Amino acid sequence: xxxxxxxxxxxxxxxxxxxAIHHLDGTIRKGSxxxxxxxxxxxxxxxxxxxxxxxxxxxxxxxxxxGVRAAxxxxxxxxxxxxxxxxxxxxSLGLWPKRGMLGRYTSEDRAAVSQALMAVGLGGFxxxxxxxxxxxxxxxxxxxxxxxxxxxxxxxxxxxxAVDAKTVGDLIALIKRWHGEExxxxxxxxxxxxxxxxxxxxxxxxxxxxxxxxxxxxxKPENLLRARRFHEAWxxxxxxxxxxxxxxxxxHGHDHHGHDHDHHHDVGPRAA
Amino acid sequence: xxxxxxxxxxxxxxxxxxxxxLFGSLMLSLGAxxxxxxxxxxxxxxxxxxxxxxxxPGAAAxxxxxxxxxxxxTIGGLIAGxxxxxxAGAVSRFTIxxxxxxxxxxxxxxxxxxxxxxxxRGSSVDxxxxxxxxxxxxxxxxxxxxxxxxxxxxxxxxxxxxxxVAECLxxxxxxxxxRMGSPVHFIFLGLVVLNLVGxxxxxxxxxxxxxxxxxxxxxxxWTVRVEPMCMLAVLIxxxxxxxxxxxxxHASLPSGPAIILSAGVVYFASILFGTRGILRARIIHHRHxxx
Numbered sequence: 001x002x003x004x005x006x007x008x009x010x011x012x013x014x015x016x017x018x019x020a021i022h023h024l025d026g027t028i029r030k031g032s033x034x035x036x037x038x039x040x041x042x043x044x045x046x047x048x049x050x051x052x053x054x055x056x057x058x059x060x061x062x063x064x065x066x067g068v069r070a071a072x073x074x075x076x077x078x079x080x081x082x083x084x085x086x087x088x089x090x091x092s093l094g095l096w097p098k099r100g101m102l103g104r105y106t107s108e109d110r111a112a113v114s115q116a117l118m119a120v121g122l123g124g125f126x127x128x129x130x131x132x133x134x135x136x137x138x139x140x141x142x143x144x145x146x147x148x149x150x151x152x153x154x155x156x157x158x159x160x161x162a163v164d165a166k167t168v169g170d171l172i173a174l175i176k177r178w179h180g181e182e183x184x185x186x187x188x189x190x191x192x193x194x195x196x197x198x199x200x201x202x203x204x205x206x207x208x209x210x211x212x213x214x215x216x217x218x219x220k221p222e223n224l225l226r227a228r229r230f231h232e233a234w235x236x237x238x239x240x241x242x243x244x245x246x247x248x249x250x251x252h253g254h255d256h257h258g259h260d261h262d263h264h265h266d267v268g269p270r271a272a
Numbered sequence: 273x274x275x276x277x278x279x280x281x282x283x284x285x286x287x288x289x290x291x292x293x294l295f296g297s298l299m300l301s302l303g304a305x306x307x308x309x310x311x312x313x314x315x316x317x318x319x320x321x322x323x324x325x326x327x328x329p330g331a332a333a334x335x336x337x338x339x340x341x342x343x344x345x346t347i348g349g350l351i352a353g354x355x356x357x358x359x360a361g362a363v364s365r366f367t368i369x370x371x372x373x374x375x376x377x378x379x380x381x382x383x384x385x386x387x388x389x390x391x392x393r394g395s396s397v398d399x400x401x402x403x404x405x406x407x408x409x410x411x412x413x414x415x416x417x418x419x420x421x422x423x424x425x426x427x428x429x430x431x432x433x434x435x436x437v438a439e440c441l442x443x444x445x446x447x448x449x450x451r452m453g454s455p456v457h458f459i460f461l462g463l464v465v466l467n468l469v470g471x472x473x474x475x476x477x478x479x480x481x482x483x484x485x486x487x488x489x490x491x492x493x494w495t496v497r498v499e500p501m502c503m504l505a506v507l508i509x510x511x512x513x514x515x516x517x518x519x520x521x522h523a524s525l526p527s528g529p530a531i532i533l534s535a536g537v538v539y540f541a542s543i544l545f546g547t548r549g550i551l552r553a554r555i556i557h558h559r560h561x562x563x
Contacts, residue, residue, distance in 0.1 A: 070448070074444055078444040078445075079441065080440060083498075090442070096446075101432070101452060
């Protein structure tokens with residue numbers, strides 16, 4: 001029996017009334033490891049923001065299974081690196097779900113922080129000011145924070161950017177460890193080879209899902225070609241998308257090859 | 273020994289007004305300096321200045337109706353300050369406009385109203401009172417008020433410390449784990465207003481922001497952590513108040529500017545001699561470690 005972690009119901013997310021994710025339906029299985037791929041502007045980051053809740057849906061909804069706590073590593077962090085903080089202060093923010101605003105950090109918590117830093121290969125970096133870290137070290141620091149959050153649902157938005165090969169290997173190992181711990185993980189990745197080797201499932205996006213399911217199937221050449229034909233730019237005069245019963249046909253789970261939108265051919269990718 | 277006593281102790285021991293001034297300004301430093309540190313770290317250093325101007329119409333309204341009375345002017349200033357802080361904060365949170373622009377717009381409107389109101393009745397002497405304060409004439413009412421503001425500030429900082437640090441350090445992260453982001457921002461703006469209003473009794477609207485920002489700016493050159501930075505800012509604030517009051521007493525200078533200029537001296541000294549200051553960076557960097 002498989003449990004559902006996330007359910008998308010007719011989800012539309014976007015900016016200024018232009019959709020970046022258009023009528024997405026489907027589910028993310030509990031304990032699954034999904035790569036989210038697609039061209040620039042295909043809605044990958046937007047989907048992540050929608051799941052965390054920092055971006056409100058324009059229509060539809062994302063439903064989290066009850067009690068699921070999410071950890072989110074954004075692509076463009078709003079982290080202020082000039083803020084006078086040490087690595088340990090930054091990583092300790094990951095204790096928020098456990099300790100909240102007022103709970104005292106125990107010696108156990110401090111040990112957990114050290115362990116998290118060890119796990120990302122930054123043992124002994126506790127006292128370093130964050131403005132002295134390299135890009136890759138900072139990324140690993142943020143991974144340590146995710147680790148500490150101990151979340152059931154982990155969302156990583158392009159975590160491998162500006163990270164060297166060895167570090168990518170370390171971070172992949174960490175993701176696999178989480179996968180082994182039955183956590184649900186979604187990762188936005190650009191490197192398709194990396195996806196083929198390490199991710200069992202893939203969601204290929206181009207504002208709408210082009211393909212969604214087992215990685216080998218999803219990343220077939222014809223799907224990639226269709227994704228590439230995706231038209232990135234908004235069209236100012238794109239016709240309004242009228243509600244027409246999308247809310248009713250969301251029960252088909254994975255592998256639905258792109259919605260057909262009769263009224264939207266001029267914006268979305270053409271379904272074959 | 274007697275000379276030292278006469279120089280440093282006697283002014284405070286012999287005169288009640290000096291004791292009050294000392295007590296009031298030290299309390300003020302206790303609350304305002306940590307607030308200043310966070311203003312600086314949030315890149316809102318000039319917002320303090322803007323807020324200090326924004327308080328004027330409220331204070332002027334109190335002055336217009338009740339004359340030079342502390343309580344009505346304070347309450348008026350508080351109301352005006354909170355309207356501007358919340359208004360500017362809300363515009364920046366819920367529209368595309370950044371806080372610096374919305375703050376500038378709100379405080380300029382507020383300041384214009386304030387100057388208009390003062391000009392309706394007061395002479396320029398009255399305006400000087402409002403702008404430059406009267407640290408040497410702090411009465412019990414004013415001291416109680418400052419005490420209350422400081423207590424509220426310290427308690428709020430203790431409660432919201434972690435959220436405030438998270439909001440400064442990584443606001444998007446805070447939004448992903450908690451709904452405290454916006455509330456904590458507004459609570460912080462409220463504390464800024466409170467401390468400026470508390471300060472304007474003692475130092476005036478224009479200079480109260482100096483006691484908030486200068487010690488904070490100076491402390492930045494000495495440490496790389498927030499907690500010690502706040503402590504250090506408070507200590508610099510204390511030293512500036514004592515030095516400023518003594519200077520004002522011995523040289524017959526106005527007390528507000530004397531206090532702020534003392535803080536200014538510490539600031540310049542910190543730029544030069546701080547552990548992260550100019551000289552240190554020049555000298556120490558001749559040597560480096562192997563790894």
